[in-house]
Amino acid sequence: MPTAAPRPCSHPGCHVLVRDGTGRCEKHPRPVWTKPKKAATKRITGRRLQRMREELFRQNPLCVRCQELGLVALATQRDHIVSLEEGGEDNPANTQGLCDEHHEEKSLAERLRGRTRGR
Ligand SMILES: [Zn+2]
Ligand SMILES: [Zn+2]
Known part of the structure; x- marks a missing residue:
């Protein structure tokens, strides 16, 4: 006991x-940062990242969030749909193109989620 x-x-x-x-x-x-359950996925860098970016923007040249809103903006950021910090994979199935604005918005939401996790 x-x-x-x-x-x-x-x-x-x-x-x-x-x-x-x-x-x-x-x-x-x-809070999870004192006892991580799952290590964040390793980020792809260098030439391989460059190729994946080019591939992504060729297939999805427009910001997906803007498209949802009926707007048209060029995707400038390679975004992880499920962030690596939250256990997402660094592969084409988990990436999307976002404009600067929507990428910033999403990163902010992820940072806030990370801070309030465990409530
Ligand atoms: Zn956008
Ligand atoms: Zn309590």
Whole structure:
């Protein structure tokens, strides 16, 4: 049986008493960056990346998000649909072309998700 004294969960605003000594209740496990579950996929670089970029932009010259919105903008960024940090593969099936604006927007959303993960 656990011997640690019950302590409130250290998640802000959560007062569930935790008895297993982790300092976190079931709903609020420790943030993943202290205990990564899966290493981020290695990013392809160099000449191979250059070829994959050219291939992607040849097949999808336009920003996919803009197309969804009925707009037309040239894709300038090779984007990972599921980011490598979130376990996405660095292969053509997981890449899409985005304009600068949509790429920035998506990266921002991914950074925010990374920060709030575990809530
Ligand atoms: Zn909690
Ligand atoms: Zn766009």
